[in-house]
Amino acid sequence: ARINVSVSASGAADNCRAALRAFKKWWVEKLRVNGVPEPELSVKYIMDHVVTHYPISKTPFKVIANQFLGCRLKRMPVQYIIGEWDFRYTNLKMRPPVLIPRPETEQLVGLVLDHHGNKHYCGGGEDNEREVKFLDVGCGSGAI
Helix, strand or coil: CCCCCCCCHHHHHHHHHHHHHHHHHHHHHHHHHCCCCCHHHHHHHHHHHHHHHCCCCCCCHHHHHHHHHHHHHCCCCHHHHHCEEEECCEEEECCCCCCCCCHHHHHHHHHHHHHCCCCCEECCCCCCCEECCCCCCCCCCCCC
C-alpha cells in the first residue's frame, strides 16, 4: 500500500519554525551548561547572521550554524565568529586582533554627540561656531 504524505505550505513552514526553535533551544542550553556568557544572545546573533548571510547556500543551515556555535562554545567572541559588528550607524568588520567596540563606548559617543547637538560644530569663533574634533587614541577598531 502506498501512503500519501503531503504537507501544505503553511504546514511545512510551521515544521521549519518548530525545528529552528528546537535547534535554538538545544544550543542555548548547551552554551548555558558549559558556562558560556549570554547564551540566548549568542545563539540569536549567530542564527540571525547565518539566515541573512547564507540564505541560499550549498551548505545546509545547520552545518554552518553548528560550526559557528561550536566556535562560541570555545568562547570565541560572537563578533569574531560572524566577522562583523554594528557600532552606531556603521557596520565594522571584525577579526582578531581588532578590539571589539564595547556597548559603553557606543553610549559614550552618543552622549558626547548629544552634548554637542549631534553636529560637527559647536559654539565659538567669530560666527559662534567652531569645528568639533575628536581623537580616538588606542588600538581598537577605530569606530570612535
